Amino acid sequence: MKSPLLSLPGAVPAEAPDEGVAAHYGDLFREQRALADGSGFVDLSHRGVLAVSGPERLSWLHLLITQHVSELPPGQATEALILSAHGHIEHALYLVDDGETTWIHTEPGNQGALLAYLESMKFFYRVEVADRTAELAVVHLPAGSIAEVPADTVVRETPQGRDLFLPRADLESFAAVTGPAVGILALEALRVEAHRPRLGLETDHRTIPHELGWIGTAVHLQKGCYRGQETVARVHNLGKPPRRLVFLHLDGSEVHLPPHGTPVRLAADGEEGRQLGFVTTSARHHELGPIALALVKRNVPVDAALLAGNTAAAQEVVVEP
Secondary structure (H helix, E strand, O other): OOOHHHHOOOOEEOOOOOOOOEEEOOOHHHHHHHHHOOOOEEEEOOOEEEEEEOOOHHHHHHHHOOOOOOOOOOOOOEEEEEEOOOOOEEEEEEEEEOOOEEEEEEOOOOHHHHHHHHHHOOOOOOOEEEEOOOOEEEEEEEOOOOOOOOOOOEEEEEOOEEEEEEEHHHHHHHHHHHOOEEOHHHHHHHHHHOOOOOOOOOOOOOOOHHHHOOEOOOEOOOOOOOOOHHHHHHHHHHOOOOEEEEEEEEOOOOOOOOOOOOEEEEHHHOOOOOOOEEEEEEEEEOOOEEEEEEEEEOOOOOOOOEEEOOEEEEEEEOOOO
């Protein structure tokens, strides 16, 4: 779904998985600094939006997701995962309840599969699930923003800022009074700096929550049964995940950033060495320079110098080995 804000001056369209919104509006570092200072907004209107209503919505969702939401207070933001029977991550949900409806935003294009799964699990519960992507657009205001939020807007507030569920028809008028517009690349750079994982980038078909540091933020360890819980409990209590997320400082002399999927190896072994992981997201940061997240084997030494493709990389621990 193409955003009308791509018509703003300087807008450069983003590439997968963020097609439909702007990568930037002409000055990537200025836009990052604006977000870090609490000004501007990010158009996330390409994200999927679902609404879950009905008197049993929270108790029903509680049975399906990794987060404790049976008594979620109105206005309190949370995030959750849906796992496979083997504990692999299938969906990431960003939720808030307004007292009558639970609002969820999820990765672009993922709302159809998520809706189908939720519909298949309704059984006799008094719940209704609807895809509201065509009507509502997600807009992000950074932490510290003093921008005015339109009346009756559903707001999901987190330490990183506020996600607004705006009527899609109001996007352009909101942008006119709330600017400057900030592209998705600036938000992604700050996400990488904060070591926050994203479904489809930091995950593959076999990722479990422990590998990415999603235990605690998206996975509640004291709640009841849900699909994949056995794997979560077993790894938490008895073992270690096979891989771990790391943060990389990349060699700033390289012109190109290593793209998603770039092999990660020990620098001592060179470019022909054994692959130990892969780059998940890379970005250019306004203060740190080129940075990345990567998923590597758990036993990679935490002090080892690495290569991301042919780019030298120094690692910082995100998930303990």
